[in-house]
Amino acid sequence: MKALINQAKRMASNANENERKKIIDDLRDLSYSLETPDDTTQRIIFLHLQISSVRIGCDLKLFDLLAASDIPLSVEQLQKHTGAAPVFLGRLCRYLASIGMIKETGKDQFTATNVTKALAIPGVQAGVYHQFDTLGPMFQEMPEFLAKINYKDITDSNDTVHQAAWKTDEPPFAWFAKHPKNAGYFNDYMMYRRQTMTTWLDVYPVEKETKGWDPEAPVFVDIGGNIGHQCAGLKAKYPELPGQVILQDLPQPISQALQTPGVRNMVHDAFQPEPIKGSKFYYMRAILHDWPDHKCREILQNIIPAMGPHSAILLDEMVLPDTHVHWQCAQIDISMMAALASTERTETMWAELLDSVGLKIEKVLTYTPSIYESVMTVVRK
DSSP: OHHHHHHHHHHHHTOOHHHHHHHHHHHHHHHHHTOOHHHHHHHHHTHHHHHHHHHHHHHTTHHHHHHHOSSOEEHHHHHHHHOOOHHHHHHHHHHHHHTTSSEEEETTEEEOOHHHHHHTSHHHHHHHHIIIIIIHHHHHHHHHHHHHTTTOOOOOTTSSHHHHHHTOSSOHHHHHHTOHHHHHHHHHHHHHHHHTSOOGGGTOOHHHHHTTOOTTSEEEEEETOTTSHHHHHHHHHOTTOOSEEEEEEOHHHHHTOOOOTTEEEEEOOTTSOOOSOSOSEEEEESOGGGSOHHHHHHHHHHHGGGOOTTOEEEEEEEOBOSSOOOHHHHHHHHHHHHHHSOOOOBHHHHHHHHHTTTEEEEEEEEEEGGGTEEEEEEEEO
């Protein structure tokens, strides 16, 4: 068994991201294939306890303490830093070790693993808090909500599991405005994820596509671009890009937007007609995945009249395969359904949506293959 484990580790160390995830999934499938019914039951029914205990570990800074230490720490040492009762702390640590969050090295002695070190990262902890505090009540509500609607598709963004769970009539982003702690967890987690990921700029031929573009004309309009990270990234990579770069969003994010040289910040609602005419690119990152199809059509139909003969819409989204979607993306899809009545779409679904408003996909460039993140060039049919 040890030889097999070492071989798997060697394979993973030489693998790319897709291959590494495949190794993990194959080992998971092997583990599941060895389970008895009781093993399966015990694994599934205590999943709530796992994230609850990890959140408590974050509250107590357990992962931070262990990750910062080069040697194992005793429960007594951990108790001095956390203030938690030693008996409780020992029980919590033993449980966290039993599920692989930390490592037990002896009686009441614990040390960090790669998982512990990940859980000590502030952005990862923000993800734990977001999932437990904000999405947790929604997932608890989801079975009852779906039963009440007879398991029909959730298509109304004003009547989702989120509203039922939080007893509100506000959609998530409006709700966040009144719950800044929850909004902070979400924003910190999203910021952490984006720091470690490739972007559309790593694959899209911006220079080729904008060669000879009129420097006085708009070249890039980022619709719903929040505070302007994408515009800033574009200008940093292509400082000599010809044409005007424009950031658009609602008043609140624009009031906090980056002041990037060469970028014009503009208040605009994507559900209103696009005021910037004839831009080379109308770009949207992870905007349409927040909305059901009929709302996506509204957004797209507000852009189409503004497009010139050489314009294209750049959709920066997940483009899922039609089969064997990775679990990390499948769980995001269900979360989007429950919170926003929206969808992570396959290429077929994207093509059908775009066709319904007279658009077509010209090309798809994938920049994060492991989670299907891609930029689609969309033009008139």
